Amino acid sequence: MAELTIGVFSSLVGSTTLASAVKIAEAAMEKGHKVNFWTSGNATALAKKGQKKFQDYNFLQDKILELIEKGMEFTICEACAQARGMLKEDSHEQMKRAAMDWYLAKGFGSDRMLHIGGE
Amino acid sequence: MKLAAIVSDWRRTESTLERLKAEKLGVILVQNGVYHAVLKEGGQVSPVLGKEGAEYYVVKEDLETRGFAEADVDGKVKTITYGDLVDLIMNDYEKNAWL
Numbered sequence: 001m002a003e004l005t006i007g008v009f010s011s012l013v014g015s016t017t018l019a020s021a022v023k024i025a026e027a028a029m030e031k032g033h034k035v036n037f038w039t040s041g042n043a044t045a046l047a048k049k050g051q052k053k054f055q056d057y058n059f060l061q062d063k064i065l066e067l068i069e070k071g072m073e074f075t076i077c078e079a080c081a082q083a084r085g086m087l088k089e090d091s092h093e094q095m096k097r098a099a100m101d102w103y104l105a106k107g108f109g110s111d112r113m114l115h116i117g118g119e
Numbered sequence: 120m121k122l123a124a125i126v127s128d129w130r131r132t133e134s135t136l137e138r139l140k141a142e143k144l145g146v147i148l149v150q151n152g153v154y155h156a157v158l159k160e161g162g163q164v165s166p167v168l169g170k171e172g173a174e175y176y177v178v179k180e181d182l183e184t185r186g187f188a189e190a191d192v193d194g195k196v197k198t199i200t201y202g203d204l205v206d207l208i209m210n211d212y213e214k215n216a217w218l
Binding site for chain 1: 125149180181201202206209215217
């Protein structure tokens with residue numbers, strides 16, 4: 001088993017970039033790898049409670065919670081979330097909040113890092 | 120260095136690819152990047168497919184989402200699953216760049 005850290009620094013909820021990142025995370029876990037998942041910027045909205053499923057719209061929250069249950073570590077940039085008015089109580093408690101140090105530490109400690117940059 | 124460039128957009132990224140130097144280069148087409156594997160302009164394949172010595176891959180699920188089939192894919196591009204993509208990242212290439 002190896003370790004993969006994925007960082008997404010772009011994308012609003014519903015974007016295909018976030019959907020692809022989650023598909024890669026799921027595929028890696030199915031192969032027995034440990035996955036760490038970090039979001040910055042607008043991608044932190046993935047952690048917000050109360051999101052609604054719409055037809056033909058990427059709804060990723062259930063899948064992320066399922067992957068967390070299976071061992072994925074999911075953390076959002078705390079400052080990015082705060083800057084967007086998303087407080088700790090607005091986020092799912094399984095989705096952690098931390099400073100960028102978390103992402104850097106996970107990246108350095110992983111076998112591979114997939115950094116998906118900003119738009 | 121063994122480098123995988125993951126191309127996610129239909130934007131013309133060949134100039135970026137041209138500047139990438141690697142002992143082994145893989146170009147993995149995902150999301151709207153899959154159009155490089157199936158569309159032609161003026162009868163010519165996408166310049167993204169023109170990097171000499173590179174291995175090319177396209178994610179089947181992203182192709183099918185956009186209404187294409189494996190039969191539409193250029194002959195130099197191998198069709199893969201998301202699981203295969205993970206194997207490429209974890210086993211075949213040491214570094215990756217998301218374009």
